[in-house]
Amino acid sequence: MIRYQAPKKCHASDWESSPVRRWIGCDPRVKQWNTAKMKVDRTKLKKTPTEAPADCRALIDKLKGCTDEQLLLELQQIKTWNIGKCELYHWVELLDRFDGLLAEAGQAVEGMSWLLVCDRPERAPLKALLLAVLNFTALLIEYSFSRHLYSSIEHLTTLLASSDMQVVLAVLNLLYVFSKRSNYITRLGSDKRTPLLARLQHLAESWGGKENGFGLAECCRDLQMMKYPPSATTLHFEFYAEPGTEVKVDKRVSSNTLHYIHIEQLDKISESPSEIMESLTKMYSIPKDKQMLLFTHIRLAHGFSNHKKRLQAVQARLHAISILVYSNALQESANSILYNGLIEELVDVLQITDKQLMDIKAASLRTLTSIVHLERTPKLSSIIDCTGTASYHGFLPVLVRTCIQAMIDPSMEPYPHQFATALFSFLYHLASYDAGGEALVSCGMMEALLKVIKFLGDEQDQITFVTRAVRVVDLITNLDMAAFQSHSGLSIFIYRLEHEVDLCRRECPFVIKPKIQRPAVAVLPEGEDMETDMEVSDVAMESSPGPSTSSEPQAETPAAAPEPTAPSVVAPGPNIAPTLSPRSGAQCIPQRAALLKSMLNFLKKAIQDPAFSDGIRHVMDGSLPTSLKHIISNAEYYGPSLFLLATEVVTVFVFQEPSLLSSLQDNGLTDVMLHALLIKDVPATREVLGSLPNVFSALCLNARGLQSFVQCQPFERLFKVLLSPDYLPAMRRRRSSDPLGDTASNLGSAVDELMRHQPTLKTDATTAIIKLLEEICNLGRDPKYICQKPSIQKADGTATAPPPRSPHAAEEASSEDEEEEEVQAMQSFNATQQSEAEPSQQALGAEERIPIPLMDYILNVMKFVESILSNNTTDDHCQEFVTQKGLLPLVTILGLPNLPIDFPTSAACQAVAGVCKSILTLSHEPKVLQEGLLQLDTVLSALEPLHRPIEAPGGSVLLRELAGAGHVADATLSAQATPLLHALTAAHAYIMMFVHTCRVGQSEIRAISVNQWGSALGLSVLGKLSQLYCSLVWESTVLLSLCTPNSLPAGCEFGQADMQKLVPKDEKVVPTASQGTKRPEGETEGTAGAVAEPSAQGLLEGISLEGDALAPMETDEPTAADAKAKAKITPAMAARIKQIKPLLSASSRLGRALAELFGLLVKLCVGSPVRQRRSHHAAGAAPAPTPAARATASALTKLLTKGLSWQPPPYTPTPRFRLTFFICSVGFTSPMLFDERKFPYHLMLQKFLCSGGHNALFETFNWALSMGGRVPVAEGLEHPELPDGTGEFLDAWLMLVEKMVNPSTVLESPHALPARPPGAPGGPHFSPLRFLVVTQKAAFQCIQQLWHRRPLRVYGGRMAESMLAILCHVLRGEPLLRERLAKEREGARTDDEPGPDEPGARRDPHVNPQQLQQLMDMGFPREHAMEALLSTSTMEQATEYLLTHPPPLAGAGVRDLSMSEEDQMMRAIAMSLGQDIPMDQRAESPELLDELPDTVYRVCDLLMTAVRRNGPAYRDSILRQVVKQVWEAADVLIKAALPLTTSDTKTVSEWISQMATLPQASNLATRILLLTLLFEVSPLDPMAGKNPDV
Secondary structure: OOOOOOOEEEOHHHHHHOOOOOOOOOOOOEOOOOOOOOOOOHHHOOOOOOOOOHHHHHHHHHHHOOOHHHHHHHHHHOOOOOOOOEEHHHHHHHHHHHHHHHHHHOOEEOOOOOOEHHHOHHHHHHHHHHHHHHHHHHHHHHOEEOHHHOOOHHHHHHHOOOOOHHHHHHHHHHHHHHHHHOOOOOOOOHHHHHHHHHHHHHHHOOOOOHHHOOOHHHHHOOOOHHHOOHHHHOEEEEEEOOOEEOOOOOOEEOOOOEEEEEEOOHHHOOOOHHHHHHHHHHHOOOOHHHHHHHHHHHHHHHHOOOHHHHHHHHHHHHHHHHHHHHOOOOOOOHHHHOOOOHHHHHHHHHOOOOHHHHHHHHHHHHHHHHHHHOOOHHHHHHHHHHHOOOOOOOHHHHHHHHHHHHHHOOOOOOOOHHHHHHHHHHHHHHHOOHHHHHHHHHOOHHHHHHHHHHHOOOOHHHHHHHHHHHHHHHHHHHHOHHHHHHOOHHHHHHHHHHHHHHHHHHHOOOOOOOOOOOOOOOOOOOOOHHHHHHHOOOOOOEOOOOOOOOOOOOOHHHHHOOOOOOOOOEOOOOOOOOOOOOOOOOOOOHHHHHHHHHHHHHHHHHHHOHHHHHHHOOOOOOOHHHHHHHHHHOHHHHOHHHHHHHHHHHHHHHHHOHHHHHHHHHOOHHHHHHHHHHHOOOOOOHHHHHHHHHHHHHHOOOHHHHHHHHHOOHHHHHHHHHHOHHHHHHHOOOOOOOOOOOHHHHHHHHHHHHHHHOHHHHHHHHHHHHHHHHHHHHHHHOOOEEEOOOOOOOOOOOOOOOOOOOHHHHOOOHHHHHHHHHHHHHHHHHOOHHHOOOOOOEEEOOEEEEEEOHHHHHHHHHHHHHHHHHOOOOOHHHHHHHHOOOHHHHHHHHHOOOOOOOHHHOHHHHHHHHHHHHHHHHHOOOHHHHHHHHHHHHHHHHOHHHHOOOOOOOOOHHHHHHHOOOOHHHHOOOOOOOHHHHHHHHHHHHHHHHHHHHOOOOHHHHHHHHHHHOOHHHHHHHHHHHHHHHHHHHHHHHHHHHHOOOOOOOOOOOOHHHHHHHOOOHHHHHHHHHHHHHOOOOOOOOOHHHHHHHHHHHHHHHHOOOHHHOOOOOOOOOOOOOHHHHHOOOHHHHHHHHHHHHHHHHHHHHHHHHHHHHHHHHHHHHOOOOOOOOOOOOOOOOOOOOHHHHHHHHHHHHHHHHHHOOOOOOOOOOHHHHHHHHHHHHHHHHHHHEOOOOOEOHHHHHHHHHOOHHHHHHHHHHHHHOOOOOOOHHHHOOOOOOOOOHHHHHHHHHHHHHHHOOHHHHHOOOOOOOOOOOOOOOOOOOOHHHHHHHHHHHHHHHHHHHOOOOOOOOOHHHHHHHHHHHHHHHHHHHHHHHHHHHHHHHHHHHHOOOHHHHHHHHOOOOOOHHHHHHHHHOOOOHHHHHHHHHHOOOHHHHHHHHHHOOOOHHHOOOOOOOOOHHHHHHHHHHHHHHHHHHHHHHHHHHHHHHHOHHHHHHHHHHHHHHHHHHOHHHHHHHHHHHHHHHHHHHHHHHHHOOOOOOOOOOOHHHHHHHHHHOHHHHHHHHHHHHHHHHHHOHHHHHHHHHOOOO
8 A cells, every 4th residue: 555665574573672772862852942932924914994794803812811721622612713813913912922832842852853842742732732723723824914924834734744543633623714715825935835745645645545445535544454454554655865875784875776664554553653763764864855755654554544533544545635626736747646536435434434533524525625626527426426416315315305404404414514415515515616516517406495484593603604505596597497486495595594683682772773864963872882973964074184082982872972153174183083983892703794795785686686587576565675684784893795785685686676676765775775874984994995886876766765865965965985094005005916906997988977967967066076176175274294105104003094914914815805805894893993003193393283195095085077178088077177167176276285294206196197187188278277377476476585595605595495494304295394395396387297298199188278378377387487487497506516515616505504503413313314214205215325326316317307318416526426535424414315316306306297298299290290290291291380389489488598508506515506507507508498309399409599698608608618707719629727627518519509500410300390371471481501500610619619628538439420410510511501601692682672661561660679689799790780680670579680681781781690691601600610620630630539549430420421521532532641650550560560579577477567568559440430430431442443653
């Protein structure tokens, strides 16, 4: 039977006298186990705001107080579970104690690795306690959830190696519960799962089967040993020995030698299996992975001759098979463990008549059930055949009928509970499959099962059988409808339901007795304190939002509470007394609840089944409505799922038989439902909340129902669940993959359906939605509240919002999710006020502020509203919402003072913006934007102090506010302490809303947006935003410098006074640093040095749109990034940086948002799509910009001009500040003027010119290069005191200018303004040609200031690349400009002939002298400026006129940009380039290429461009010069490479290294590459043969 192996055969008698047998000590000392070790991982714990049910808590407290002896007695008395289900979380302390007991019991006796402490005879009390703990834990696991918390699995694995099969069976029983009730075992880590499954495989393996004499039934019988094969007690074990010295044979043996142990009559050896194993491991080098298998075989062979032990081994084997099947662990071994013939053996066991074997029979049934669960058809049909299930007189049907008769006939002895349970469970699993169900129908099982439902008693044990019978009937009714109806199945169900509900009435007699019309507070039934809240009507969801003033038991609260006049205030915090009174904790026992659930489920399906149509009409005529009323009245007693099922039964009945709704209204059932759903608190599960609108639709199917519904003020009451902390867990999605979305969205969709079915409800519902929004506004304004961040959970669990489910929780099976949610919801009814922690209040100065999950509320309400408004593409709900003035509270939410400073980046803010966008896109209602602009305008006015620089020595306005707030660590949480910071947050939130609404593709919506921004209000807001933008760049620059060591000159007082206030004394450094954890930013803290660097990047990426074009704020001599600089940060400085970080983060994030908004507005103005499509160019001519678009574009370019001509406060300590500002401005200008593909927006270029931005851009260059006018421009780049940041600025500036002088993109832009037809009225036309001429000339002059200068260390290379690219553009553009200007001039002559008459009517002999002077300052001649002012009405038009109309002939010689400007311009470019190119070339080759070899490709481009312009002679001179330089460099290297001679003092390595280190080596490589590149370019090829000199 058992195959094992070894090198010598011996008998038991030999074994007894063997000298090898050495046992260690008679009374070995046990290793002490530290029972204080905690095994439950506290990090997995869910900080639930709910409490355990009262009966659970009582049992926990009782067990916690027991000594070991008392604990044993208590646990032995608990045979079944009579209390409610709850989270394992509440049992943690007891589980830790149990873990200690398991660990102690599973500890190996000192010196003997295979003998467990619990197997020592003297430790019998420990073993008894161990068995009690294992049996109790199995019950606990079955009736709890969050099973992932259980952490003693390693001890269970160890205890499987006990010599006592009783211990092994108790462990297997617990593992069976885990495997069947959850996926706990399958989700264990492999380090824990693998050893456990290996031991289970050993236990489950075949003994040889029936044909070898080891059939399960034979093994169960008490036969003499001679009836069994001798191998039953023989140990035969084969193995390959581990390398090493073997005890028995004194020589080395290789590991590929097969060894075997063979011991016959093992059962005659008196030692225990553990002692035998101990001896064998000392005798043989048995591989570790084989030892457990050997021990299992020893234990089996040793105990086989003892009938009791043999039965235990059979039972253990059956258990192990079941566990492996349920744990999906049979992949490889399925055929060996579930071998052919096993099913017959299991059925043979069932057929044994010995009543002593009921436990084994139950185990056999459980194993059969698990095999059914495998869903393997051949196995299923084999089970049906072997058990005779398909025949009335088959073995199984007869067994079931006998069992049922014994249950209901008091004169018969009932079958043991465990066996009956397993039998019914088997029936249920069998009925779940078609073949099984048909077999049960064939054998006439329906009658017997209905008998169980009708007659079985009320004990808890019997209820479970009724439940299983109901479930089996449910599964087979469709297959055997005739039998069900002939035995009055439906009336039996309703009778049984009534019977069970009547039993519940004894514990909970209350039923809602609603008065028609809205009832006042009713008289409470005497003695039913647990139900006092049920009779309250209007107090339902309203309670004071402040701390409860009543210290009395909460039961008195509803009766004593005055009825609120406006039901608008919702319990927002955990300290709020819910209106439900504390109950005595009575709940429906789980077994009865399961029975009721299965019956209601059946009824729900039956009502909708056409086969039942005749009987269903009368189903509500009898006792069923009374039973349903009791369940619906007592949701907190029955639990949310039963409450939901009862309401669904009514709902489906009404939809099935709408004409019978009036009869339900007559018997009061509908009023009870309305009262339970609208006046009481609804159970807080997503399923209940999601079902409500469907229930209401059913109740409103006739006029009377609709009237009753409206009288309850339903929407206000219903929508309050969105602002209640109790309902937050139910609002969350179970997991991110949940396809159904979240509860709030689903609820909104359902309310939308309800409003569409009942249009009369639309007004009321919309009013309630708006009240909901107003309530959020009240919570967000009231200074006594503070926003609790959803992600912050306090250690004591007092935070209102439970944290997101842990990753471990997500691992639980979905059924467990539902159980958990259900129990949480029940507990939310029963949570007593005492169970809530003390009000969690945050101190701020003298204020006590109550934390509320405001962000969660906003997110849920917005999802809900979004779903209602945009569930359909029609705009009727939106129009109603706008008509009832819902926009004001909606938009106001964005600026609430109680919101945290990271609100704008949260999902809640996105959700508000999403609702605004939906209203705009569906209803095309410009009021959305108007309201937003009005609110934003108010916020921007509040930010005026930010724009006023503080007095010398200066600093940051935001920092001054923070430093002056007192209680600095908490100041960012309070809008009262830091009003400017919170105003920035509000502005950011509004900006996010506008960013959302600008991102639309519909042209109508885009037009609405442009018109709103181009209105007087919009332009005013834009003006203030541009001012805010400048202030933000300044603030960010200052804050960043204060965070960065060594960024300010030594002894500089700039901002230092405020910095000192942040950490007033050195002693406070550590506490302040730790307080950073309270910061609402929620950002993790790194080293202080790490704070400064990313912030610098964040500043530039945030303030400009081109983060990639701007590196972090490096200096040309990179000191700030130096590691030494970081090391100098003191703890005090680190603490200050931590406090400044929220300010810097808020300002830079707002800057980023503003930049994004401005970029979107540009696209709206120019008519460009929000997202560029690369596949095709502009499909058609762009429409002319509207006046609003032009006005908006002007406002945006004024911002650019303002940024490029900005002046810092006079006390600014370093020019670096202004340079940083200009870097941001230049970086920001680029995306405002050019799209992602570098094509310019002509409208923006036109306005940029007119607003003076173009001049400011080049003035900024002069300022930077002249060091603020202190040195000539030409000397600036090489000046020793060139300020830090100049290189970074010049690099960014050159990259922008390169885009502006590129002729191909400027002239071929898809964003060109439409050509004006001849004679058409309108403003002057923009000429990209003239813009290009002006810009190229100015750029060329700037390049000359940088040429011939030593490149800067950090940015020199990039600057040189840009400069060469600009020169290439200028040269390439010259012929193109000539050609285009000639064409334009011809066209202008014909178009302008009628011109003089047009402006005649507007001529005025007088012009504004200031405007005239301004135009002349811009460089236009007086006569031309005068003509422009006379021909136009505004300064802007005059500037455009000057740029687009040739000046009068009289002024031709006054200026380059005169009548013949193109000729003069071309001549100037030709002269300068013609003369300078050889100079350029000479400069590039020896200097630029030597300093910056990487620029060789750009140099090649420039030379080829010049060659194409200047012809072959120029090309030849270039080539000669390059070849000459190649020769010169090579000559030097050749001489240096002369071979070593005997007289040389150099070593070989020195001789080699000098070759590489000579400057000529690099020069030669660069020149050869340049020459190669020049020859690769195609224009050289045709002329190559004409250059014999080259």
